[in-house]
């Protein structure tokens with residue numbers, strides 16, 4: 001086999017990862033330049049594989065943002081642990097179809113999906129299946145046309161992907177009864193109880209572990225309590241927050257989580273494995289499987305009790321074996337490593353809040369309970385929203401670090417999310433200095 005294309009990819013990937021800590025954290029090119037670098041007519045004749053890979057790496061390089069580096073604090077990205085990247089390379093090389101690969105013991109109730117969006121979708125499909133089955137309706141067979149109406153109760157701050165999931169599941173935005181939240185975005189349990197008692201048919205409650213802006217957690221124990229009174233299903237969107245379970249210092253935030261019915265999380269966020277990697281966990285394995293099941297003779301389905309076919313637990317049929325990087329990340333970190341990574345990110349978030357919050361004209365707009373920090377910049381005689389947006393665009397242009405803007409409770413804010421395994425205290429201090437320089441200039 002000619003291995004030169006693989007060697008070229010390896011060399012370019014290592015070059016990128018080794019430089020990620022010092023590359024500008026932002027865009028250093030334009031769309032037009034990238035089009036010019038990568039565009040053009042498709043050549044008549046193919047090019048040598050190694051040349052294609054090496055050229056791709058060279059031409060794309062100016063457009064590659066250091067999102068895997070230690071000073072990218074946008075969205076909730078996370079980087080990629082070396083073990084996870086290595087396992088991801090192997091996953092591509094092995095090219096297994098994990099729809100039917102691993103033969104895990106039956107009954108684990110987990111599906112490896114592409115991300116939080118599909119984890120929420122899978123879990124809510126199982127929820128829909130279960131609550132309608134209790135009402136005597138098999139939605140997998142009969143669909144939704146004449147089914148009893150399912151009410152979904154979600155906090156006003158539910159993530160948009162919950163709505164995305166409900167659209168895909170044929171229930172739509174209007175199936176949601178929005179429940180009041182507090183100043184941090186947490187569902188008010190009493191309002192939930194009141195709303196639940198007004199519902200007559202099947203009900204699903206969508207709770208959240210880790211608000212995408214504040215990092216706040218719904219009070220899961222009280223939410224489960226209220227839901228049980230109405231025989232409602234409780235789904236927890238814990239795209240990044242579920243990883244608080246790995247930390248003794250942060251576990252109290254998700255008290256009661258084990259009493260829910262389904263949980264969505266991402267491995268590509270806080271577990272720091274490459275995109276795309278989400279996990280859908282469902283307690284009621286019968287409902288989970290019924291919601292996803294389709295089969296055909298040529299697939300040679302696993303014999304009952306001899307294992308499981310993974311495509312029966314995910315919306316995807318064929319898919320890459322994204323369980324390998326998850327396995328490698330967990331093995332390389334161990335229990336203590338997961339805990340240390342979560343604690344370190346949270347400590348860094350608190351350090352951001354302490355250093356920024358003590359500077360003149362800067363306030364921290366959330367309770368920093370996890371890895372998220374919301375920052376407001378004010379300058380005398382200027383509109384606070386306008387000045388905060390100006391500081392954010394300066395920070396992004398300076399490219400020492402990167403964090404996004406957001407709007408929380410009607411106010412423009414800088415949103416810092418610390419979720420990369422390789423971020424150090426020095427990275428935090430450098431980033432704070434860059435942020436304050438943008439504010440003071």
Ligand SMILES: Cc1ncc(COP(=O)(O)O)c(C=O)c1O
Pocket residue numbers: 075076114115116117118159161208210211212237238239240266278
């Ligand atoms: C709470 C929450 N749910 C769901 C998602 C969607 O996850 P993904 O982008 O992996 O689909 C996110 C992403 O930030 C999130 O924060």
